[in-house]
Amino acid sequence: xxxxxxxxxxxxxxxxxxxxxxxxxxxxxxxxxxxxxxxxxxxxxxxxxxxxxxxxxxxxxxxxxxxxxxxxxxxxxxxxxxxxxxxxxxxxxxxxxxxxxxxxxxxxxxxxxxxxxxxxxxxxxxxxxxxxxxxx
Numbered sequence: 128x129x130x131x132x133x134x135x136x137x138x139x140x141x142x143x144x145x146x147x148x149x150x151x152x153x154x155x156x157x158x159x160x161x162x163x164x165x166x167x168x169x170x171x172x173x174x175x176x177x178x179x180x181x182x183x184x185x186x187x188x189x190x191x192x193x194x195x196x197x198x199x200x201x202x203x204x205x206x207x208x209x210x211x212x213x214x215x216x217x218x219x220x221x222x223x224x225x226x227x228x229x230x231x232x233x234x235x236x237x238x239x240x241x242x243x244x245x246x247x248x249x250x251x252x253x254x255x256x257x258x259x260x261x262x263x
Contacts, residue, residue, distance in 0.1 A: 131156070135165040136174060136184075137260065140203060144181040195256045205256035211249035218242035 134154055139145050151162040166182050169175040176185035196203050222239045 131161070132165045132168050135162065136169055137203070139166075139169070139175055139182060139184050140198060144178065144183045146181045196260075203260075205253045207249045207253035207256060211246055211253055214242055214246035214249060218246050 131154070135150055138150060138153055142149075145166075147159050147163045147166060150156070150166065151159045154162070156162050166175060170177065170182070174184065175182045195205055195207070197206050197209075198204075218239055221235070221242060
C-alpha cells in the first residue's frame with residue numbers, strides 16, 4: 128500500500144469514522160470519486176468497513192511505514208516515544224538523586240550519561256519515525 132491509499136488509511140486511523148467528502152477535503156483530493164476509489168480499495172483489502180454512511184477501520188494492520196507506530200485512541204504515536212520518555216525520566220532522576228546516594232562516585236556520572244545518551248537516541252528515532260509518516 129502506497130501513495131494516496133496509504134494517506135487515506137492513516138487518516139482513517141486517526142479518526143473514528145470518515146466520509147468520502149471528509150477524506151477528499153482533508154487530503155486535498157481533486158474530486159470525491161478519487162476518495163471513494165481509495166476507500167473502496169481499503170474495503171476490498173479488509174482494512175475498513177462501511178458503517179452508517181461512513182467508513183471506519185475494521186482491521187488495523189502494520190503496513191509499511193506504520194510498523195513503528197502504536198495507536199492510542201485516535202492518536203498515532205511512534206513506539207520509540209515510550210522508550211524515550213522512560214529513559215529521560217530515569218536519566219533525569221539518576222542525575223539529580225544518584226550523586227547524594229553514591230557520594231559523587233564517578234560511576235554515577237557515567238551511568239547517568241549512558242542513560243541520557245540512550246534517551247537522546249530514542250528521541251532521535253522517534254522524530255525520524257514522525258517524519259516518515261505520509262503528510263495529511
